[in-house]
Amino acid sequence: MNRRNFLTLGGEIMGACLIPGPVARRIRDICVGNSQPLILAPECADVVLYANNTSGRYSLYLGDPNAEPDYPSLREFIENMGFNTNKKDSLREYLLEWRNHDETSDGPVKDAIAELKERLNLPIVDYEQEHWLDTDYEMRESPAAKAFHYLCRLPLDDGRPPSGLELGSLSFVEGDRPGSNLTYVEADGLAAIASLQHRLNALKTGVRIAVNVVDSMDWETTDT
Numbered sequence: 001m002n003r004r005n006f007l008t009l010g011g012e013i014m015g016a017c018l019i020p021g022p023v024a025r026r027i028r029d030i031c032v033g034n035s036q037p038l039i040l041a042p043e044c045a046d047v048v049l050y051a052n053n054t055s056g057r058y059s060l061y062l063g064d065p066n067a068e069p070d071y072p073s074l075r076e077f078i079e080n081m082g083f084n085t086n087k088k089d090s091l092r093e094y095l096l097e098w099r100n101h102d103e104t105s106d107g108p109v110k111d112a113i114a115e116l117k118e119r120l121n122l123p124i125v126d127y128e129q130e131h132w133l134d135t136d137y138e139m140r141e142s143p144a145a146k147a148f149h150y151l152c153r154l155p156l157d158d159g160r161p162p163s164g165l166e167l168g169s170l171s172f173v174e175g176d177r178p179g180s181n182l183t184y185v186e187a188d189g190l191a192a193i194a195s196l197q198h199r200l201n202a203l204k205t206g207v208r209i210a211v212n213v214v215d216s217m218d219w220e221t222t223d224t
Contacts, residue, residue, distance in 0.1 A: 023198055027167055031191040038194040041208035042201050049147060049200075051193050051211045058187040058211070061143035062150050069137055071123040074116065077132060091116055099127060135181055139174075144184035148172060151185055156199055168192030 030038045050065055051058040059065075075085050081098060084090035091113045095101040101112055124132055139145055152172065171186045187193050193209055200207045 045208035062146040063143040
């Protein structure tokens with residue numbers, strides 16, 4: 001998977017566009033001219049979208065970027081793979097197909113099934129954890145992937161081609177290189193972040209953006 005989509009954020013000098021002209025000029029003057037964030041957060045924000053600075057670009061996260069993954073149980077993982085954890089034959093198929101169980105080196109299948117049953121309600125480890133992190137987590141469950149899917153569902157663009165004052169863009173990335181499942185959204189500067197906050201406000205999402213402007217984990221929201 002290697003797919004990139006772009007959303008250009010801009011304001012039209014005359015008439016209505018994604019970002020109204022006066023707001024667009026203010027964003028340009030503050031974010032581009034002074035390199036400061038302009039985050040006009042809603043009065044009642046239910047959700048925080050984090051924007052982390054990485055060499056001048058901002059990766060977006062829905063939820064704490066430093067949060068540990070919430071690993072599923074072994075039962076959830078096996079059942080998501082299409083096997084029935086209540087049937088020994090199905091667990092046997094799982095061991096043979098997904099773990100490549102070899103009785104010569106790994107011992108009898110019946111012992112492996114008994115071990116699986118003892119761990120069904122515990123978080124995944126080892127092979128299952130590695131597989132889940134490389135697939136489900138990177139594509140759907142990570143804070144970066146959640147931001148991607150959340151923003152994809154919103155009508156961020158009003159359908160018109162950008163014109164007038166351009167304020168940057170958002171990159172929607174699914175797989176940043178061959179073999180990668182990384183799924184994320186990246187803004188190319190503070191003006192794009194400010195424009196996104198304006199659009200989120202217009203859509204009444206109740207989302208505020210917390211910006212990390214200096215390659216650290218000190219987050220700030222600014223009403224300017």
